Amino acid sequence: MVLNFQICDNGLISQLPNHLICHILSFLSTKDAIRASVLSTRWRSLWQLVLGLDLDSLDLGLAFASSQFSTIDDFVVFVDKFFYHHRESCIHKLRLHIRTVGYVDYSSYLTKWIDAATTRRIQHLDLHCDRLFKVAVKIPLSLYTSETLVHLRLVRVILVSTKVVSLPCLKTLHLEFVKYTDETTLEKLISCSPVLEDLSIVKYTEDNARAIQVRSKTLKRVDINQWYDREYGLVIDAPLLQFLRIIAYSTKNIKIINTGLPAKVDIDANVLSILDPNDLTSRSMMRDFFTSISRVRCLVTSYATTKDIFHYMQLEPLHQFCNLTGLSVICCISSLEMLLNLLKRCPKLESLSLKLVDYKETKKAGVITSTVPSCLVSSLKFVKLEGVLFGCGTELNVARYFLENSTLLEKLTLRNDYKEKNVEHVRQTLHAIPRCSCTCTVVLL
Template identity: 25%
Template sequence: MAHLGAQSNSKCPEHFWDKDRLSNLLDSLLCHILSFLSTDEAVVTSILSSRWKTLWTLVPKIDFQDTFIRGRSVAPLRILYSVLAQHTAPILSNFTLSWRSPCDSSHFDNWVDTAILRNVQTLDLHFECGQLFELPHTVFHCKTLVGLELYGEIELDLPPSFQLPSLKILRLCEICYTSDNSFSSLCSACPNLEDLTVIYEFIVGNVSIVSFKISLPFLKRLRIDFISLETEPPDYKLEIYAPILERFRFFGYLSNMAFLEKLAHLIEAHFVVCGLGHVFEMCYSDKVFKIVRALNSSKFLELFPGDVECIGFGYIYPSMFQNLVRLNFKVTQSNWHVLQSLLVVAPNLEVLVLDKHYYRKNQLCCMEPPDGSGCLSSRLATFNFNGYEELGHEVEFIKYILKEAIVLNTITIKVSALHSKESVLKKLSMFPRHSTACLLTVEIDDSLE
């Protein structure tokens, strides 16, 4: 083999290993390679040789962050204008601008309009400069726009009429709205939207949106984060019409939310509800479980219904989670009964992951482990419990899983460093198991207090 290798190498020309084969590639291929770099990094390649000197100007993408060039002798403002002047690609597949330096709003308008004139397909604007920039109306008439992401100090003031028929992806992250119906009007002007992200912060002094209407027949992915820094939980109404929705994520404070159509195509759902603090609503559990029941077609579900006592008044029945294969559940002292209710109505569950979430010292809901077979999925193969503390109800629940799970392969228990891994393993190993092939392990998780 060594002899053959030597022969193979001897046939190669002496200059073979020194030859710059990369530079011999076509311009289109080299530009594709450079498109994976930020514009600042792509410009640096111009020093490699005369062959590379202007290649970056042909890349159909501009990705510029002023933080990358701070500390240089030339101001970021001048560098950006120089980049835009030298860049010659007639079409921009992507224009990404992240800006944190103070500047006049006229510059913001010029940069966005330049991208629009280049028939930009994806426009990503991230501004945190301590001042507010109004999004130019030219954006709302850009027929080539496929993706739009707005983050930070950008104000959305919509023109009287407009359409974005090509827009597929829309992400609105902590921006400002000039009126209560700005968000709903924007959604209605994007009839072919498939991916929507809304991160909205309820802040005193800003225009407070109280009505969110999402009516998008082709929407497949929806993420909603509702954040509030106010002492009182926000009061809003959210209506969602998305009949072919496949992935849904909600995080934050829940008020009045409703799906106007059954989510028959739902594959993945993440529903994480923040607590109400000192505010107590008897009807709050109805709001929570109304959404939980609407997610019953999902195959993968992450659920945290909240950690307030009123959750104890909610119910999941009569919904069946027939498609549910994996459940990630954040368990608290007040929602163990919710977990048990889900296990009863999820006959095809294969993976169960519990994350302990005991942040509040509220009273433990009345909870007794199920006492009969047939309640737990006969397909459960994996069970993980993160944050196990050997509390009585936790021990009883693990006993139940070990006793009823027919095909359980692995059970992993994670404890804090305050516990003895060996002691916990010894105690749990004494419990009877239905599945003789089940591998039980106990691990120390340093992230647990």
């Protein structure tokens, strides 16, 4: 259908039928949708027809109210009216950020609202409870069997134990600071969502849990950020996985199986800092871990992870990264030789991003004596170097190494917070370095 717009006093958008204006308003928060209603008398009540509710209990500022919600009771009344008004219609989106202080259990309110949303075929549910709650909010059982839910984000709530989970349309699951009454609840949420593609977990909390089990035949993206001192294990079993990010400072046991060919892996897991060279079990675990990510195409590692990789390489050979084309590492300036040894395990590397740090290391960078990795001759095209406030000498030496030994290099970028008076000196030094690649461009940031 083609709409014929004519310019009028209220603008082109006012010529749209009500259902299209409501659709436009659905992309706004409820606060902004109510504010927009003052633009035209015709819009005065259209926000009430929007098939979604997006509210913050302390930051609404309704256009028709003198102030924000004065009490949580006002907030409850407002949400109740919304569900009453939509008792015969579907609800596409429900986002509630409840922020209050006290010992009141708000589970009864949320149970009523989530039950109502599930009945009205909810598609997107985003529930954020403030950390100042003295009584944790429990999620009702109706949520586990929603037939229409596509996106679910829960923050600071409790997921109660259930025997039945069926979420046939769920594609995105984000859980932040969520507590579980037992460790099988999370496993069921994942395994009983047959089209789940995106999983994000921040600080998994379950007193009796020993491992996070992520098993899915459809997951494409997994982001685990644990943030705690407890020592949990982590098992990833996802054959279609394309992106994996793990931050797990205390995890001793990371097991990744059946992941196919992930496009990108981002690891920040300090798992080797206490590795005993004589502990064959730990060495075997780490060997399996590196083998499981060896087919990745892009690898990002933190300083701790890079250091642990170098530690492992001193104990036994590292598996070849035969498909790796992009590598981003944070490396101490005293470990440049180990970095080159890592590059030797990456024969198809095309892009390298290297951040050099100096965490009060007593041993400074010396002359690089290692043989040139094969990727510098056959595949490396882009190098980005970044230093952290310890002078430009080391970065220039590393830049010199890549310029003099990289046959196919197209661009080398050097970034640092140089003092203004040193910038021209650095630029002249870079320009004077002989280059193995005649097409290489040097960029100084």
